[in-house]
Structures are given as structure tokens and as C-alpha cells.
Amino acid sequence: MRHFERKQNLFLNKDALGESYQPDQIEERDEEIEEYMDALQPVIDGWEPNNIFLYGNTGVGKTAVTDFLLDQLQSDIEQYDDINFTVITLNCKTLTSSYQVAVALVNKLRPHGGEISTTGYPQQAVFEKLFQELDKIGGTILIVLDEIDSIGSQDDLLYELPRARANDKLDGTKVGVIGISNDFKFRDHLDPRVQDTLCEREIQFPPYDATELESILQSRSEVAIVDDGIEQGVLGLCAALAARDSGSARQALDLLRLAGEVAENQDADKIKITHVEAAREKLEQKRIEQGMRELTSHGRLALLAVISKTAKNEAPCRTKAVYREYMSLCESADIDPLAQRSLHNHLSDLRMLGILSSNENRSGSRGNYYSYELDVPFSSAIDAMSDVMVLEQEIQTIRDIAQMNNVL
Numbered sequence: 376m377r378h379f380e381r382k383q384n385l386f387l388n389k390d391a392l393g394e395s396y397q398p399d400q401i402e403e404r405d406e407e408i409e410e411y412m413d414a415l416q417p418v419i420d421g422w423e424p425n426n427i428f429l430y431g432n433t434g435v436g437k438t439a440v441t442d443f444l445l446d447q448l449q450s451d452i453e454q455y456d457d458i459n460f461t462v463i464t465l466n467c468k469t470l471t472s473s474y475q476v477a478v479a480l481v482n483k484l485r486p487h488g489g490e491i492s493t494t495g496y497p498q499q500a501v502f503e504k505l506f507q508e509l510d511k512i513g514g515t516i517l518i519v520l521d522e523i524d525s526i527g528s529q530d531d532l533l534y535e536l537p538r539a540r541a542n543d544k545l546d547g548t549k550v551g552v553i554g555i556s557n558d559f560k561f562r563d564h565l566d567p568r569v570q571d572t573l574c575e576r577e578i579q580f581p582p583y584d585a586t587e588l589e590s591i592l593q594s595r596s597e598v599a600i601v602d603d604g605i606e607q608g609v610l611g612l613c614a615a616l617a618a619r620d621s622g623s624a625r626q627a628l629d630l631l632r633l634a635g636e637v638a639e640n641q642d643a644d645k646i647k648i649t650h651v652e653a654a655r656e657k658l659e660q661k662r663i664e665q666g667m668r669e670l671t672s673h674g675r676l677a678l679l680a681v682i683s684k685t686a687k688n689e690a691p692c693r694t695k696a697v698y699r700e701y702m703s704l705c706e707s708a709d710i711d712p713l714a715q716r717s718l719h720n721h722l723s724d725l726r727m728l729g730i731l732s733s734n735e736n737r738s739g740s741r742g743n744y745y746s747y748e749l750d751v752p753f754s755s756a757i758d759a760m761s762d763v764m765v766l767e768q769e770i771q772t773i774r775d776i777a778q779m780n781n782v783l
């Protein structure tokens with residue numbers, strides 16, 4: 376049997392490319408940092424803190440900048456004896472109401488063994504317990520609620536918490552809320568009173584462009600990867616691919632880490648462009664597989680129909696042609712086909728998931744029509760299909776046709 380062996384030739388600190396790493400330096404966010412520092416200024420001046428709402432797509436540095444600035448604030452505040460400052464951070468991902476968020480906060484603040492049950496109290500009673508815990512700490516408290524959109528429409532706490540002092544619920548403790556969200560609709564759907572309070576200061580984090588991502592990768596790779604461990608052009612390629620897709624630093628860092636792992640497995644002395652390409656394919660496949668897990672069986676058959684048209688070199692193709700292919704796959708799978716209109720909806724969903732792309736063609740008197748093609752490499756799509764479909768024979772036939780037509 377093969378033994379585990381430590382490999383340390385390319386990575387100096389692989390964890391520095393991972394999710395839990397907190398960078399010493401934030402790149403390319405000077406404007407947002409400036410705005411954020413302005414919003415936090417009242418804390419160090421000893422006034423009531425602003426409530427701040429941060430929004431932007433996933434991976435654009437909302438959490439990293441928040442952690443960085445609050446650490447900085449905490450250390451700068453040490454020189455002022457008259458401020459007692461506390462930060463409480465809670466990720467709300469699994470908490471779907473004000474009640475659940477309030478219970479989680481209370482239990483975070485109570486000592487081990489003194490936690491309250493997650494059910495059975497009237498909501499106001501939990502809020503009261505929370506205010507009591509906050510008063511025990513006293514001073515200035517910032518409560519960071521990450522992924523705040525999970526709270527949904529039951530958002531009373533977001534109204535009550537920032538106003539607790541004004542409404543005499545707190546005994547001198549100054550509380551500010553920092554809400555973080557990547558759901559752009561969440562803000563607009565908030566009760567207008569909550570919106571006014573919570574979004575006192577709003578800071579938007581736009582997606583990164585390729586140059587910005589390259590500079591983030593550059594600074595992170597200095598910590599994560601050995602000198603001379605990266606071939607020229609590798610960081611640029613990772614940055615360009617992530618910028619084109621999402622503008623997410625997380626995606627760019629994931630790509631570099633995976634490329635490093637591919638290189639390491641091949642005992643290469645550098646991370647090369649080919650390793651990035653292999654890593655990209657792996658990530659793409661993971662993304663498609665994740666997307667496909669959410670599809671119904673008809674969604675999968677719709678995708679397989681487009682894959683089959685691609686193998687025949689017949690993509691982009693119109694809905695009508697996809698529909699014919701889909702009908703024949705349904706017949707092989709012994710599944711009753713949907714109407715063409717419903718297939719069209721499935722194709723739209725696949726486009727939303729980034730698996731297909733579509734073009735609207737204008738054809739004069741005959742009206743407009745859509746044509747579809749894969750927006751991911753053929754090989755990733757068909758490999759992902761093989762994992763989730765039972766149409767083994769049909770998938771093999773599609774592979775054979777693709778090979779004959781040199782479709783990769």
C-alpha cells in the first residue's frame with residue numbers, strides 16, 4: 376500500500392489560500408475602506424455607533440474588510456481609556472427569523488451552561504434577555520450580522536436592536552449593527568422603518584476586475600507559495616477567469632489553490648498554465664454537478680439534449696431542435712416528455728445557472744427565437760452527466776459522436 380508522504384514543495388502556507396485565513400493586508404479596496412472608516416468614526420469619538428449595511432456579490436471582500444477594520448479599530452481604541460468596546464459577530468446563515476438570531480446572540484453572550492432553549496419563549500422575552508446581556512457588557516458594542524438576509528421577512532430585531540437605547544431598553548450601552556448581505560433584493564424588501572435604521576450607512580462592494588484580482592493573488596501568493604513557484608502568466612490567468620465569471624476573490628484564490636494541488640500531484644516544480652486549466656475544469660465540473668443536483672429529471676434531460684446537439688456539432692441550436700433531441704432522450708429513458716413551452720423554462724433555468732448560454736435571434740417576419748449552447752466545456756458537462764444520469768448507453772453514444780466530431 377502507498378504511504379502518506381508530506382508534500383511541501385510548492386506551498387509555503389496552503390491555508391493562506393483558504394477560507395479561514397485573515398489577510399494582514401487588504402488590496403484594492405481603498406475607497407470602501409475610507410467610507411467604512413468614516414462610518415465607524417463615532418465609535419472612537421465615544422458617540423453612538425452608526426448602523427452600517429454592506430452589500431455586494433459573494434467573494435468581494437465584505438467579511439475580510441470588516442474583520443480587518445474591526446481589528447484595527449479594537450487596537451486603535453486601546454489608547455483611549457474612556458471607551459469600553461466590544462465586537463460580537465454572528466453568521467446568520469442557518470437562522471431564519473429574528474427570534475432565532477436573538478436566541479443565538481443571547482447564547483453567544485451567556486456562559487457555558489447558562490444558554491436558553493431555542494424555542495418556547497415569547498419573542499419580546501428573548502429580546503429582553505438580549506438587552507440584559509448587552510447591558511452586562513456595557514460600553515459600545517458592535518454586532519456584526521453576516522449573511523443577514525437569512526432572517527427573511529421576520530426582521531423585527533433589526534428594528535429593535537439599533538433603537539434599543541432610544542427606546543429605553545438599554546441602560547447606557549451603545550449598540551450598533553453591521554449587516555452584511557449578498558442578496559441585493561433583501562434591502563429593498565425590508566420594512567421601510569427597518570431600512571431607515573439599519574441602512575443608516577450603506578457601503579457597496581462591487582465585483583473585482585482582473586487587475587484587482589491579480590493584485591490580491593499576488594499579495595496572497597507571497598505568503599502561500601514558495602519563491603519561483605509560479606510560472607509567468609499564471610496569476611493573470613486565474614484573475615482573468617475569475618473576473619470574467621464572477622469578480623470574486625474567493626473564486627480566484629480557489630483556482631490558484633487547486634492549480635497548486637494539481638501541480639503538486641504531478642511533482643511539478645512550478646504552478647503552470649496547464650495546471651490552471653486542469654484546475655478550472657475541475658472547478659467547473661464541481662459547479663455543474665452542484666447545479667445539476669438541483670435540477671429535476673426533465674432539467675437534466677434538457678441539458679443532455681443540448682450536450683448531444685453539441686456532440687453532433689449542431690450547437691447553438693433553437694429550442695425546437697433541442698426539443699426534438701429531448702423527446703428522443705425521454706423515449707429512451709421511458710419518461711413522458713413535457714410540452715415545448717415547459718422545456719423552454721428548463722433551458723432558461725440552465726442559463727441562469729451559467730451552464731447554458733443563449734442568444735436571441737431576430738428573424739424578421741418569423742419573429743424572434745432563442746438558440747442555446749453550452750457555456751461550460753463539453754467534457755465537464757458530459758462527465759458531470761455521467762455521475763447523475765442513468766442513461767448510460769445514450770451518454771456513451773454521445774461521447775462516441777463527440778469523439779468522431781472532435782468535440783472536446
Ligand SMILES: Nc1ncnc2c1ncn2[C@@H]1O[C@H](COP(=O)(O)OP(=O)(O)OP(=O)(O)O)[C@@H](O)[C@H]1O
Pocket residue numbers: 393394396397398400401402403404431432433434435436437438439440556557591624625628
Ligand atoms: N481586497 C482583498 N484583499 C485581500 N484578500 C481579499 C480581498 N477581498 C477578498 N479577499 C479574500 O477573498 C476571500 C473571500 O472574501 P470575503 O469572505 O471577504 O468575501 P465576502 O464578500 O464576505 O463573500 P460572502 O458574501 O460570500 O461571505 C477571502 O479569503 C478574503 O480573504
